[in-house]
Amino acid sequence: MQLVRRAILVVDQLARFGDGLTFQELCDALDIPGASLHRLLSVLEEEQFIIRHRESRRYFLGPAASDVGLAARRRTIHVAEHLGRCLADLVEGSGGAALLTEFVDSRAVCTARHGGERLPCLSAEVGQIMPLHATAEARTLMIDMPRHTVARLLADTGLTPFRPRTPRSVDEVMKRLVLLRRHGYGISYDEFDIGIWSLAAPVRNGAEQVVATVAVATTEAHLSHPGAVGRLRTRVVNLARDMSAELGHRAPRAV
Structure with a gap:
């Protein structure tokens, strides 16, 4: 259950910032240990709930999250x-x-x-x-x-x-x-x-x-x-x- 809660927190936090967030900014805002957050972000990115910009390395909401929002x-x-x-x-x-x-x-x-x-x-x-x-x-x-x-x-x-x-x-x-x-x-x-x-x-x-x-x-x-x-x-x-x-x-x- 903790993993699910943390995933929701990540998606919710990214939804609040249109210009994305860095790994460190997510760490600071959510108080999730770095290693745990890294694994969680990898899974969310693989499932396309988040994406990471190639140059800035900032995280943004991905197409899967957008699909859920549009459906709602x-x-x-x-x-x-x-x-x-x-x-x-x-x-x-x-x-x-x-x-x-x-x-x-x-x-x-x-x-x-x-x-x-x-x-x-x-x-x-x-x-x-x-x-x-x-x-x-x-x-x-x-x-x-x-x-x-x-x-x-x-x-x-x-x-x-x-x-x-x-x-x-x-x-x-x-x-x-x-x-x-x-x-x-x-x-x-x-x-x-x-x-x-x-x-x-x-x-x-x-x-x-x-x-x-x-x-x-x-x-x-x-x-x-x-x-x-x-x-x-x-x-x-x-x-x-x-x-x-x-x-x-x-x-x-x-x-």
């Missing part, structure tokens, strides 16, 4: 395009907006929005940081986290009381997370934006990590028809599971 990029683009279409479909009949929220540097950031033009109170826009404690779409990102991690994140981002319903303590947030874990989705109402109701479900990757949430944000007026909440819940949860499957996550499909 193509998959990401495919997922993003598919998600855009699905979010647009999700908006139909909801009277609201479909949102994608992701973790960026320990912050919940809205990275996609479709619809919601008739919701003047909805503040979520692409690029906006969403409060972790006060919206279902952000809070659901923490569904699998232990209390100490949640507490640390909330200490960094704050517990601003935006509305009377906004959670004001870690304990209140944890109570909502208990319900999130029990049901597999989260709901918020009038916690951040006035009169906005939202339902969010987690998107997981193949490593079981929550990487995003899919949500519908609307108003109570659009939920007055019998069965409206149940239909939205089914669509949001199923979309989150479909997107998780696209990212390699495998779980039984049932709502």
Whole structure:
């Protein structure tokens, strides 16, 4: 396992420097003994994960590493395009907006929005940081986290009381997370934006990590028809599971 970790460290380090690194620079950066690093570089070069420039003798990422990166990029683009279409479909009949929220540097950031033009109170826009404690779409990102991690994140981002319903303590947030874990989705109402109701479900990757949430944000007026909440819940949860499957996550499909 140590050999695998060291190989990953070498590839990761070279990915950070477009002008390559010398043998000594890799030694200094990775704290790998010279003899071990030399053997590792020979194997990686033989498999074309790295290459060594003939004149400068600097190491660069090789074609095999590029192929892996391009394959991952193509998959990401495919997922993003598919998600855009699905979010647009999700908006139909909801009277609201479909949102994608992701973790960026320990912050919940809205990275996609479709619809919601008739919701003047909805503040979520692409690029906006969403409060972790006060919206279902952000809070659901923490569904699998232990209390100490949640507490640390909330200490960094704050517990601003935006509305009377906004959670004001870690304990209140944890109570909502208990319900999130029990049901597999989260709901918020009038916690951040006035009169906005939202339902969010987690998107997981193949490593079981929550990487995003899919949500519908609307108003109570659009939920007055019998069965409206149940239909939205089914669509949001199923979309989150479909997107998780696209990212390699495998779980039984049932709502």
